[in-house]
Amino acid sequence: MDSKDYMKLVLDAASKGHSTWTNPKVGAVIVKNNQILAIGHHEKFGENHAEINALSKLSKLTDAKGATLYVTLEPCSHFGKTPPCVEKIVQAGIKKVVIGQIDPNPIVSGFGVDYLKEHNVNVEINDIYPKFNRSYNFFYKNNRPLITIKYAMTLDGKINHIRNNRSILTESAAYMDSQKLRSQNQAILIGENTFKIDDPELTVRLNNMKFSPIRLILIKDINQVDLSEKIFKVNSEIWFLSKTKPKKDFSKNVSIFVDDWTPNKILKLLTEHSIQSLLIEGGSSLQANFISSNLVDNFVVYIAPKIFGGQGLPAIFGEELSKIMNLKNLQVKNLKPDLKITAERDTNVHRNN
């Protein structure tokens, strides 16, 4: 095995971290004399980092003396939820560290490498995981969460058969896929109509989910909220973005933020809370607002084998777009009987239409 193989191995290890929440997924492997001594990954937010997990798996810590550490992300140099990894690496006598990517988080970016070099550790930096930890990387590059819009529509582009009534469009394969999509986002946003008409729980019904996405509801008047809505049945975090101040108390898992909310203000709030990814599930006019503010990065669209025709409610409706939004990388997955199309914002193309 060569350096490239080890870098692939640590990426596989990193991918196993399903509960890292806002932390990046990280994998680490310790190699000496072409022998793999230990593999570790960051398992859960607030617990040991990948490097520490790898070191702890050694038969004895002195085995690390003179070894090479391969790690997907620059080791941290600060006291966060756990002590800095670079100190442990130096203490263990690691001779060389091969890093997949410099940490984009400004608190640590470059400082880990500096510390290692100052302590005579040989450092090699690659830049080989551009798509891994996508929302983590996006967040620190753009200083706002990565935004995905999701909707299910018929083959004629309608999301509801009769307005102000919920239509269930897709079947089980698409449903399971949309649950996975929720689990990959740190926050889910819906508007007032979707809240009232669909009455969703907005939870992730998958096993092994340690951290549920924060459920955000944009609402005019918090005091008009019906406490019998399904969303209150589940005890994970709910944030109401309300224009009015609450006159009563809500349960502990409910936070209320009062402002005259716009897409940009919502993103600022999320950024302040270090939320790196946002899934906007509806309704179509809320989604239109984010699109016309030029803030949407990804589309996930499920297409059901139906035609609603006539007066059915169209997808993305309401606010007029001054400019056409161009997409790229249309990808299709057959989730029989439905289809899933994904696409990304295309900032480079400007066609005239």
Added chain:
Amino acid sequence: MDSKDYMKLVLDAASKGHSTWTNPKVGAVIVKNNQILAIGHHEKFGENHAEINALSKLSKLTDAKGATLYVTLEPCSHFGKTPPCVEKIVQAGIKKVVIGQIDPNPIVSGFGVDYLKEHNVNVEINDIYPKFNRSYNFFYKNNRPLITIKYAMTLDGKINHIRNNRSILTESAAYMDSQKLRSQNQAILIGENTFKIDDPELTVRLNNMKFSPIRLILIKDINQVDLSEKIFKVNSEIWFLSKTKPKKDFSKNVSIFVDDWTPNKILKLLTEHSIQSLLIEGGSSLQANFISSNLVDNFVVYIAPKIFGGQGLPAIFGEELSKIMNLKNLQVKNLKPDLKITAERDTNVHRNN
């Protein structure tokens, strides 16, 4: 080679007929002592049928004596554009005829087989081409043309960015595909708004097209038609379906049918003219009318990597559908950068939504 191989061979031969117009595509092969003596197919409407083409390819006609004829469709027994094939088959001394499918056309259905049997020819009938000559078979089974609706839309289900302006959505691969789709239909229908706003030629820009689809335009008042529209630049057949009688003469390729047109009346007219397939290209409200009349069999939808959002014109708009239309067999083709989705009417499923 066995009988199955020969039946596959004749189907391949049949598929070569690109100019059969309202005639079915037919292939024939003559076999004696496990030797293929001749292969033929119906090449062009009004010219020799496949069986006659195969017979004419023999070194000498007497070779056919005692041979077996494999043919995709029941040989004809009537004088149409050409004399009946069954007479020639009997005269040539063919001993056995293996038929892919009984002709669904009531003028010939079963009569060809009867004639052969009466003249001591051994007849074997298979039913192995359910999807071949689809519109021909559909027409004689349902006594109306097979109807396909085609539109191009954005990923948010819009067909126009600004209403009453044409948006070009798709690129060259989808354009070529839509030309092929036109060539596979015997008539193309558009409504008045599409006629005025898009100003299309409605022609097929492909090589080797001997028969162009008839161009149908549904219009309120034939006397308001602007003779400078592009459709008049090409000399193939145009039918105006007008509510009013014309006060002036049009060129020879223009026919005017006057009635208070409905989808059912349009189909009756086409059926009377033996038109077996109709492609409805727009606009969205004309398509909605045919869908709500429960007359649409196929959908071809091109999806462009764009979002029009806001006030863009939605696909299939206008008339309300009392019932959801269910589709089946969603198929996707990547026509980069666009997608093509095809679907068929599903008459068996009645889900509650």
